[in-house]
Amino acid sequence: MRAGIVIHPPLETGRSLQQEDLHALIAEQGIVFGIDNDAIEEAKIFIESGEKEFKHITIARGQQVGKSTDAFLRYDIEIGPIAGKMLEDGTIDFRERRIMVGIKAGQCIATKIPPIQGKPGINIYGQETPAFPGKDIKIQLHNDVKFLRENMQVIATKDGVLSIVNDNAIKVCSHQTLRGDVDYKTGNVESMNCVTINGNVQSGFKVTAIGDISISGEVMSAKISSQGNIVVKGGITGKDSHLEAAGDADINFIEQGTLKCGGLAVIRKQVYYSEIITGADIRCHQSSKIIGGKLIAEGDVTVGDVGSENSRPALIAAGVIAERITHFDSLKSKVVEQQDAIIQWLQLYHGSSNSKKVKGMEKELAEAKLQLLRVNMIPGTELYSRAGGDEPLPPGPPQNPGAIPIEKIKIDVKGTIFAFTKIQIGNCSMTLEKTVSNRTFKLHPNGKRIIVIPNKR
Known part of the structure; x- marks a missing residue:
């Protein structure tokens, strides 16, 4: 959030700012944070000059909400290159992957670094907006591994070789x-x-x-x-x-x-x-x-x-x-089958499209088509969480807060x-x-x- 002063050319019947205290005017508006005194001084000089120009000067800026840091595992042993890792320059590391890393009993494998809360945002009225909390991780331990809560360390309990699965599952x-x-x-x-x-x-x-x-x-x-x-x-x-x-x-x-x-x-x-x-x-x-x-x-x-x-x-x-692509294709096949069934029934029995049987079949077809429209392919979403056709999504919080960006x-x-x-x-x-x-x-x-x-x- 920011606040600015818009200066118009002086009018004979208008109110002049030359006699006004800009700091007092700003205080009257309840603006107390992020005030730029240099910008206010610039505005004063422009007003006193009597310039017949329009000018906008930003005189206060809020503080943006800081970014929180998610929890992660810091590996305390050399696990070697991870093939396919995206490097900082956008290229991909295709070195041979090192697996079967030897571990000794009692050796520290990794340390959990907890999430860190970002700085709160502050608007120009001095009101704070807390940062979204960083995400915690659930460490999955298998076989000869234990987690020491007092120092947040993952320790091997026996000699063996290390297996790390998806960054947070550890096995020895x-x-x-x-x-x-x-x-x-x-x-x-x-x-x-x-x-x-x-x-x-x-x-x-x-x-x-x-x-x-x-x-x-x-x-x-x-x-x-x-x-x-x-x-x-x-x-x-x-x-x-x-x-x-x-x-x-x-x-x-x-x-x-x-x-x-x-x-x-x-x-x-x-x-x-x-x-x-x-x-x-x-x-x-x-x-x-x-x-x-x-x-x-x-x-x-x-x-x-x-x-x-x-x-x-x-x-x-x-x-x-x-799996949702497979499900979507299955629903498409179902819609085609239902459409064919209606046509075949009408041709075989010379029935009317207004008959009870046909209306029932058409209702099932409409429901299948709506399901097809509502299938959501995006990871982290509910299966049928898209708006179907002109159907609006239900009011309230988003249905898919866990969806990937x-x-x-x-x-x-x-x-x-x-x-x-x-x-x-x-x-x-x-x-x-x-x-x-x-x-x-x-x-x-x-x-x-x-x-x-x-x-x-």
């Missing part, structure tokens, strides 16, 4: 190493530990672990499941390849497979007719190539090249819950993206009309459409 597990392939000699692998496989995972086999999984070879039509993070240094091939991680996933390339992770997905080379679904960002190397398939992230998406002249179009979606979500294309690629951000979608290069896709400030912006070189 034993380390299991397989020196060759997972095949008929080993059988399926089910482990309560972190697992390193110095070979391939052969077709039809499963690897399941409580901790992180690192595979130096390939995954060939196999299933990999981790309650931690997954790193695959070879390729992932085959329609039956299915990888799922509670945390991050770092892969080389994937062909006709499926990858789901609760955190960040890092793609180093290629995605070929595959499905990548993440609870955070998808970050592909700038030289990577996406051919067909689906990339759906609840956060941002960064890609290299997308599509080709002859491939089926890919779907690139950011700020979207993947969708206006900040973007799809960043470092290479070439071919025509007919489908782009989706939140509840808005578009089909690319022409092939373009080096572009960023984001929502228009009105939130109703996607805009395309050239990237700075």
Whole structure:
């Protein structure tokens, strides 16, 4: 909030400010904070000069509400580079991810830094507006780890290797190493530990672990499941390849497979007719190539090249819950089926559109269409929380206080993206009309459409 004095040229019948005490006039208005004495002096000089000009001078400014700091975990050991981390200059760190970090019993892993309240705002009348409180975090501890409240430290209770999932879940597990392939000699692998496989995972086999999984070879039509993070240094091939991680996933390339992770997905080379679904960002190397398939992230998406002249179009979606796309498509199919059912009933029975049966079917169709309009794709929102058509949202506080800031979500294309690629951000979608290069896709400030912006070189 700010206050200003607007000075008009003097009028014969008007009130002159030359005889007025500006400080007294300001006090009469109840303005007591942020007063700029230099600006008041400037106003006095201008008034006394008798200039026949209009002039506006800001004489008081309020203090903005300070930004609060969210709680976070400060890691007190060297956990190495996190592949896919966004650096300060906007580039992405693609160094090899370091996992299986050794931990000793009694060693401090991390310290919780509590939220810090921002400074209150003060308006020109001296009234305070408190800052929004910083968000606290819930630390999730698994296996051989404990939290000491007196000093806010996370401590290992046994020797082992560290697994960090989505920044706030910490595990210390034993380390299991397989020196060759997972095949008929080993059988399926089910482990309560972190697992390193110095070979391939052969077709039809499963690897399941409580901790992180690192595979130096390939995954060939196999299933990999981790309650931690997954790193695959070879390729992932085959329609039956299915990888799922509670945390991050770092892969080389994937062909006709499926990858789901609760955190960040890092793609180093290629995605070929595959499905990548993440609870955070998808970050592909700038030289990577996406051919067909689906990339759906609840956060941002960064890609290299997308599509080709002859491939089926890919779907690139950011700020979207993947399950809601599936639900939306299911509702669309339901609407089509209901429309067809009404037409078939009228044709088969030569019925009237005013009949009780048809009216009932039309009511069900209208309800399904309204549901379709109300589906909200944005993470942190309720499923049916959009206004349907001309229907206003209910009065009161916002329905989705936990929604992500969708206006900040973007799809960043470092290479070439071919025509007919489908782009989706939140509840808005578009089909690319022409092939373009080096572009960023984001929502228009009105939130109703996607805009395309050239990237700075």
